[in-house]
Amino acid sequence: MTAGLEDFRTGVRGWCEAHVPAGWRESQTGADDDEFVRFQKAWFAELHRAGFAVPHWPREWGGGMSVAEQIVLYQELAAHDAPRLVLAFVGIHHAAATLLAAGTDEQRRRHLPAILDGEIWAQGFSEPEAGSDLAGLRTTARREGDCYVVNGQKLWASGARHADWCLLLARTDPDAPKHHGISYFLLDMTTSGIEVRPIRNAIGESHFCEIFLNDVVIPAVGLVGPENAGWQVAQATLGAERGMTMLELAERLGNAGFYWLVQACARPDARGARPIDDARVRDQLARFETEIAGLRFLCRDLVENNDAGTAAAADASVVKLYYSELLQRMTDFGAEIGGLAAHTGLVKPMSSGWESGLWVLDFIGSWEWTIPGGTSEIQRTIIGERGLGLPREPGAT
Amino acid sequence: MAGRYADIHDELRSVAGDLLTKDRPARSEVAWPLLAQTGWIGLEAPESLGGAGATFEEVAIVLSEMGRAAARTSYLGGAVLGVGTLMSLQPGESRDALLQGVVSGAVRAAVALSGDHESAVVDVPFRVERTGGALHVHGRSSFVPDAADAGRLLLLADEPGGTPVVVGVAARAPRLSVTAQPVLDETRRLAAVAADGVPVEDSSMWRFDGDPRQRLRGLLDRACVAVACDSLGLGDAMLAATVSYAGLRRQFGRPIGSFQAVKHACADMAVQVSVARRLVRAAAAAVADGRPDATRAAAMAKSYACTAAVEVVGKAMQLHGGIGYTWESGIHVYLKRAALNRSLLGSPAAHRAQLALGYLARVDT
Numbered sequence: 001m002t003a004g005l006e007d008f009r010t011g012v013r014g015w016c017e018a019h020v021p022a023g024w025r026e027s028q029t030g031a032d033d034d035e036f037v038r039f040q041k042a043w044f045a046e047l048h049r050a051g052f053a054v055p056h057w058p059r060e061w062g063g064g065m066s067v068a069e070q071i072v073l074y075q076e077l078a079a080h081d082a083p084r085l086v087l088a089f090v091g092i093h094h095a096a097a098t099l100l101a102a103g104t105d106e107q108r109r110r111h112l113p114a115i116l117d118g119e120i121w122a123q124g125f126s127e128p129e130a131g132s133d134l135a136g137l138r139t140t141a142r143r144e145g146d147c148y149v150v151n152g153q154k155l156w157a158s159g160a161r162h163a164d165w166c167l168l169l170a171r172t173d174p175d176a177p178k179h180h181g182i183s184y185f186l187l188d189m190t191t192s193g194i195e196v197r198p199i200r201n202a203i204g205e206s207h208f209c210e211i212f213l214n215d216v217v218i219p220a221v222g223l224v225g226p227e228n229a230g231w232q233v234a235q236a237t238l239g240a241e242r243g244m245t246m247l248e249l250a251e252r253l254g255n256a257g258f259y260w261l262v263q264a265c266a267r268p269d270a271r272g273a274r275p276i277d278d279a280r281v282r283d284q285l286a287r288f289e290t291e292i293a294g295l296r297f298l299c300r301d302l303v304e305n306n307d308a309g310t311a312a313a314a315d316a317s318v319v320k321l322y323y324s325e326l327l328q329r330m331t332d333f334g335a336e337i338g339g340l341a342a343h344t345g346l347v348k349p350m351s352s353g354w355e356s357g358l359w360v361l362d363f364i365g366s367w368e369w370t371i372p373g374g375t376s377e378i379q380r381t382i383i384g385e386r387g388l389g390l391p392r393e394p395g396a397t
Numbered sequence: 398m399a400g401r402y403a404d405i406h407d408e409l410r411s412v413a414g415d416l417l418t419k420d421r422p423a424r425s426e427v428a429w430p431l432l433a434q435t436g437w438i439g440l441e442a443p444e445s446l447g448g449a450g451a452t453f454e455e456v457a458i459v460l461s462e463m464g465r466a467a468a469r470t471s472y473l474g475g476a477v478l479g480v481g482t483l484m485s486l487q488p489g490e491s492r493d494a495l496l497q498g499v500v501s502g503a504v505r506a507a508v509a510l511s512g513d514h515e516s517a518v519v520d521v522p523f524r525v526e527r528t529g530g531a532l533h534v535h536g537r538s539s540f541v542p543d544a545a546d547a548g549r550l551l552l553l554a555d556e557p558g559g560t561p562v563v564v565g566v567a568a569r570a571p572r573l574s575v576t577a578q579p580v581l582d583e584t585r586r587l588a589a590v591a592a593d594g595v596p597v598e599d600s601s602m603w604r605f606d607g608d609p610r611q612r613l614r615g616l617l618d619r620a621c622v623a624v625a626c627d628s629l630g631l632g633d634a635m636l637a638a639t640v641s642y643a644g645l646r647r648q649f650g651r652p653i654g655s656f657q658a659v660k661h662a663c664a665d666m667a668v669q670v671s672v673a674r675r676l677v678r679a680a681a682a683a684v685a686d687g688r689p690d691a692t693r694a695a696a697m698a699k700s701y702a703c704t705a706a707v708e709v710v711g712k713a714m715q716l717h718g719g720i721g722y723t724w725e726s727g728i729h730v731y732l733k734r735a736a737l738n739r740s741l742l743g744s745p746a747a748h749r750a751q752l753a754l755g756y757l758a759r760v761d762t
Binding site: 262263265266276279282283285286287289290291293294295297298301314318321322377379380381383384385387388389390391392393394 | 640643644651652654655656657659660661663664665667668671672673675676678679697700701746748749750752753756757759760
């Protein structure tokens with residue numbers, strides 16, 4: 001590790017000590033929606049003032065950190081138990097990656113600075129009849145003059161209730177083969193005809209939403225990339241975005257998640273016995289630490305290869321699949337180790353990570369990784385077909 | 398610094414792959430003189446002694462290719478451990494001459510690294526005693542890689558004062574026995590070495606360059622990563638073979654690879670190989686640089702890659718169906734070698750137990 005990087009780490013460490021809000025877990029436990037949104041926006045603004053909000057963006061737009069620096073930043077944030085950026089997530093990752101790769105100059109100038117000022121984004125991709133078969137989506141966008149008129153229903157749009165804008169996939173050519181009739185839009189969530197309804201998830205939170213779109217008008221300037229090339233735009237940007245998000249999550253798993261798991265194993269039970277004194281428990285911890293090390297290397301490779309344009313077609317799927325299932329196995333282990341006491345943690349603090357240390361909730365919440373964003377089964381199919389070149393399922397379209 | 402020769406890695410990989418597989422009867426011995434000609438034996442040795450002045454990272458690439466081919470060679474004992482051991486000693490006339498001899502291919506060496514070659518921690522299997530003015534070495538070591546073919550055995554021994562040293566003895570020395578130990582994996586040759594008062598010349602007892610315990614640990618780390626590289630190659634080869642077979646073999650009127658049950662199993666194999674590759678690469682770099690975290694990196698690479706290889710090769714046998722279980726298919730060769738690698742130089746559980754020592758220390762302070 002170079003001296004420059006160590007200086008950077010010292011700087012980040014000092015910043016974390018001064019700025020990570022004390023007692024945020026307590027104040028965010030059971031926090032209502034308004035308090036959650038206020039807290040998320042304040043934390044984002046704090047990170048932005050320090051230059052830590054969008055380290056992965058290009059320098060000209062306010063980022064420009066090297067991959068090595070980003071890793072250090074995420075390590076220190078995790079080690080200081082910093083809150084996660086939940087609300088800004090889609091904006092700084094998915095929206096930004098899409099705009100940078102396929103947006104017009106005007107779209108970038110309109111939205112990238114706004115995201116830094118706190119503009120919140122949601123993603124309207126899935127539909128009731130288009131889950132794993134996303135390209136089967138039915139929401140339509142009909143061209144009328146210099147506008148599109150959108151009708152349909154979106155599902156699993158995380159944070160849509162608080163979103164100012166939405167990334168939207170809609171069908172513009174119903175007669176084309178399904179992957180060639182979809183367009184990619186930027187939708188202003190204040191437009192009339194939009195109704196958002198929260199869906200309560202398995203751990204009782206309601207950040208997922210349904211979006212009902214009834215004659216919603218999007219100006220043609222809201223189209224990203226060519227008409228009917230929306231599927232290709234989404235495919236091209238999602239892989240790049242995946243690496244960036246995983247870099248942070250892998251460092252969280254390594255620095256916060258694993259640390260808390262070891263702590264959980266050191267907690268004596270009612271009879272004073274500590275799980276960590278059992279060699280089988282230590283063996284499992286060592287397995288996890290080894291796998292986390294592997295995950296971190298893969299994430300770093302993915303980001304660097306994306307930057308260099310050398311990432312292979314299924315690299316992002318390998319990382320997503322591996323992270324999801326490792327998270328699930330680790331939280332499962334935490335839940336088992338935690339015993340009945342782990343079942344008394346009834347509410348997870350808002351703004352916490354996927355491994356909050358409330359292991360049973362974390363375990364149940366881990367399906368939010370193995371299902372959305374392409375289920376583990378879909379990722380395996382992508383790895384098999386695009387990564388390894390195995391033949392497609394006959395009849396699958 | 399690791400990565401110094403990264404630009405030649407692809408070429409080295411491709412040359413090694415070709416040499417180990419093309420125009421060779423499957424799994425025939427890669428003759429020692431041929432290995433000497435390739436320059437792989439002395440990759441890490443200084444150019445002044447006939448070596449290439451490269452690093453363990455390049456050795457790691459050759460090792461992975463040998464795994465990929467399930468090659469029958471004495472590279473592990475003769476080069477990786479032989480040269481590695483000699484390079485960890487204080488330079489001097491007799492050491493330099495032996496190193497030069499090994500690098501040129503003239504001398505075949507093997508190293509008795511531990512008592513059983515099954516432990517994840519350092520144990521010094523031999524001891525040197527001084528009786529009168531003469532030195533004699535005693536002790537025994539089992540499963541020594543490539544010892545049966547060696548002309549010169551390097552024994553890790555405690556000298557009379559208790560400091561670990563390396564003793565060189567001729568394979569035919571009196572009161573030394575080297576007994577081949579057949580194992581199921583026919584691509585590796587292991588032997589038991591017993592010394593019952595073998596005379597040692599003063600000029601054939603060498604001191605480590607630097608802290609002997611650290612050097613011993615470094616040798617064990619190197620050996621573990623070498624085996625992990627081999628397992629990585631085994632797994633990668635069987636993944637490729639399985640993907641290829643699943644694309645060709647048809648049942649129910651379609652290639653079996655189009656069935657999700659097969660495709661997803663291949664995807665899982667690919668993920669395991671990817672993780673193993675990254676852990677192995679990181680460990681090889683740590684060993685090449687002699688970094689303090691090399692022992693942890695080696696334990697991770699050894700435990701993960703050797704476990705993964707058995708699973709991946711086992712899945713390869715399964716997905717090849719009946720043909721995969723035949724002697725002719727050769728998959729059994731990979732499975733036996735993967736299983737041997739898993740046990741050699743410390744089981745995955747033994748390495749994880751070493752990793753876990755840190756957790757107890759962390760929570761007990």
